[in-house]
Amino acid sequence: MKQSSPALGLRVLQAWLKSGSPLSPLQVMAEEVGYFFQIPLPAFHPYVVFGPQANRAVLVTQRDKLLWRNTDPVTDLLRRGVLVVDGSEHDHVRRLMEGSLHPARLPDYAEMMVNQAKRVSDRWQEGEVIDLLVESRKIALLIIFQALFSEDVGHDLPNLWQPILKAIAYISPGAWILWRKIPRPGFRLPLQQLDAYLYHLIAKRHSGAPQADLLQALIEADLEDDVIRDQMLTMLIAGHDTSTALLAWVFVLLGQQPAVMQELQAEIESNDKSPLLDGVIKEALRLYPPIHIGNRCVVETFELEEGVIPAGERMFYSIYLTHRDPRVWEKANEFQPQRFIGGRQTPPFSFVPFGGGPRACIGAAFGQLEARLVLTYLLRRFSFEPLQFERIHPHMGATLEPRPAVWMRVRRRRGW
Numbered sequence: 478m479k480q481s482s483p484a485l486g487l488r489v490l491q492a493w494l495k496s497g498s499p500l501s502p503l504q505v506m507a508e509e510v511g512y513f514f515q516i517p518l519p520a521f522h523p524y525v526v527f528g529p530q531a532n533r534a535v536l537v538t539q540r541d542k543l544l545w546r547n548t549d550p551v552t553d554l555l556r557r558g559v560l561v562v563d564g565s566e567h568d569h570v571r572r573l574m575e576g577s578l579h580p581a582r583l584p585d586y587a588e589m590m591v592n593q594a595k596r597v598s599d600r601w602q603e604g605e606v607i608d609l610l611v612e613s614r615k616i617a618l619l620i621i622f623q624a625l626f627s628e629d630v631g632h633d634l635p636n637l638w639q640p641i642l643k644a645i646a647y648i649s650p651g652a653w654i655l656w657r658k659i660p661r662p663g664f665r666l667p668l669q670q671l672d673a674y675l676y677h678l679i680a681k682r683h684s685g686a687p688q689a690d691l692l693q694a695l696i697e698a699d700l701e702d703d704v705i706r707d708q709m710l711t712m713l714i715a716g717h718d719t720s721t722a723l724l725a726w727v728f729v730l731l732g733q734q735p736a737v738m739q740e741l742q743a744e745i746e747s748n749d750k751s752p753l754l755d756g757v758i759k760e761a762l763r764l765y766p767p768i769h770i771g772n773r774c775v776v777e778t779f780e781l782e783e784g785v786i787p788a789g790e791r792m793f794y795s796i797y798l799t800h801r802d803p804r805v806w807e808k809a810n811e812f813q814p815q816r817f818i819g820g821r822q823t824p825p826f827s828f829v830p831f832g833g834g835p836r837a838c839i840g841a842a843f844g845q846l847e848a849r850l851v852l853t854y855l856l857r858r859f860s861f862e863p864l865q866f867e868r869i870h871p872h873m874g875a876t877l878e879p880r881p882a883v884w885m886r887v888r889r890r891r892g893w
């Protein structure tokens with residue numbers, strides 16, 4: 478591994494200050510140091526790896542040397558959720574939940590997904606300026622609660638909104654990275670409210686009629702209510718915050734490229750299968766992967782061509798850097814949806830928006846169907862005019878989000 482120099486340190490700092498986002502300094506590190514480096518902070522020095530070879534090692538060939546479970550707020554919040562447990566415990570709960578997200582089940586959700594997009598967008602006034610980050614979250618929340626817990630949260634959404642945003646803020650990077658035990662006021666109450674709601678859904682199901690959903694699968698497996706709550710909260714956060722970010726980034730990218738938006742709207746006007754829409758979704762996932770890193774704890778020496786990571790260290794594989802690697806992607810920083818159209822291939826593990834291997838995203842097919850259906854519906858029905866886009870930058874929350882907002886003026890298109 479190449480050592481960092483003072484000149485590199487300065488460039489890293491400049492990139493950070495100029496972009497206002499920690500992603501730019503990571504990109505400078507990647508360009509200057511290569512596929513393997515260590516973040517040079519005093520109390521926080523994880524190894525960062527990326528690129529097809531490293532991803533394959535992390536996700537498949539050397540995955541047994543790694544744990545998903547870490548000591549951090551994600552684990553504190555999700556407790557024994559599928560995302561943060563390992564071994565047979567993980568495999569058991571994952572198997573229970575896979576049925577509800579299996580591609581064969583997806584047609585059952587299609588109409589409901591479109592209906593939720595309709596329901597939210599029915600409230601938009603002609604010419605109103607809306608924040609597509611907020612509106613996307615509403616749609617994604619209605620969809621996930623209905624699909625996995627058969628619960629229509631339309632009425633409860635105003636009460637759930639803050640507790641859910643607080644849960645996301647709780648697990649987002651912050652000062653706790655440098656000081657693990659830093660006091661974190663303001664979270665206890667909203668997190669309790671969210672828990673109370675989930676336990677209420679569990680109790681209602683114990684005493685009510687069975688449904689064909691994910692909650693039922695957990696109940697019938699005789700898990701303790703606490704463990705059911707952990708899976709529900711995991712699926713709720715992982716299953717909606719990601720889709721929210723994806724939808725919002727698509728609107729950002731289309732707002733920045735009006736010609737692509739026009740072409741896309743013309744293509745989906747009459748056609749349910751739009752290759753351009755698939756290309757736009759993939760390109761949004763490439764440039765702004767909602768989950769931009771995978772977090773691991775190394776339990777046995779991890780060896781790559783570029784270097785060795787000793788046991789006990791924390792390691793990230795960077796999906797963001799993988800997707801912007803100029804050694805793989807031509808004009809890596811440009812939005813070019815065409816690159817995914819017409820069967821052009823990049824090496825295996827060079828496009829990993831859903832991770833890979835046995836612990837790849839359980840909701841990958843669900844999330845992509847949702848994005849396709851919601852976008853088709855909204856782009857057919859409305860025109861979107863971007864406002865104040867110059868301020869948008871990627872924010873590292875629980876996912877990579879466009880901040881401060883995605884303001885767009887909406888108008889109904891002819892015929893709607």
Ligand code: HEM
Binds near residue numbers: 545715723
């Ligand atoms: C655009 C949408 C989505 C993106 C980009 C995304 C991305 C990812 C990624 C990258 C991982 C692997 C992380 C790692 O290797 O550390 C992952 C895992 C996971 N995702 Fe997603 N996801 C999306 C949608 C969903 C949905 C809709 C659900 C649930 C309905 C979901 C639930 C999960 C769960 C439970 C895991 C952990 C799986 C395990 O460890 O076995 N995700 N997701």
